[in-house]
Amino acid sequence: MGTELINYIINAIFAAIPAIGFGMVFNVPKHTLMYCGFGGAIAYTSRTILMDINFSIELATFLASTIVGLVALYWSRKYIIPRPVYTIASIIPLIPGTYAFNAVINLINMSAHGVNPELITIFVENGLKTITILGGIGFGLAIPSIYFMRYNRPIA
Numbered sequence: 001m002g003t004e005l006i007n008y009i010i011n012a013i014f015a016a017i018p019a020i021g022f023g024m025v026f027n028v029p030k031h032t033l034m035y036c037g038f039g040g041a042i043a044y045t046s047r048t049i050l051m052d053i054n055f056s057i058e059l060a061t062f063l064a065s066t067i068v069g070l071v072a073l074y075w076s077r078k079y080i081i082p083r084p085v086y087t088i089a090s091i092i093p094l095i096p097g098t099y100a101f102n103a104v105i106n107l108i109n110m111s112a113h114g115v116n117p118e119l120i121t122i123f124v125e126n127g128l129k130t131i132t133i134l135g136g137i138g139f140g141l142a143i144p145s146i147y148f149m150r151y152n153r154p155i156a
Contacts, residue, residue, distance in 0.1 A: 099133065
């Protein structure tokens with residue numbers, strides 16, 4: 001149990017680094033960079049924990065994005081900063097880069113070596129996994145704000 005906790009902490013630290021970096025790229029206020037890092041650490045660690053208890057990566061990413069959306073909604077109301085300041089940088093560690101890269105590599109292999117059923121299968125699996133994870137990130141970030149910003153308010 002001790003080594004798992006240490007691994008979670010180390011992964012959280014390394015997930016916070018790109019979140020802070022993207023916060024700097026998007027020119028967020030300096031005092032919010034710490035929260036962007038916390039958001040990235042929360043997102044990656046919660047997804048890792050959910051995957052460790054046998055959730056699929058798509059569902060784990062959706063739930064982790066929902067957690068980040070809730071936390072960012074709280075921070076945005078507490079510090080009167082727009083919610084995307086926190087959410088955009090925080091979800092960077094959840095981006096499915098490996099799956100997208102493998103899908104593109106398979107497209108290149110199909111172009112160079114010809115199309116065969118194995119390459120098509122690998123491309124479709126990686127492409128669909130990428131699209132599903134990105135959709136989970138989008139819906140996960142949107143649901144908390146839709147629910148809490150529309151609750152007890154008329155739609156029209």
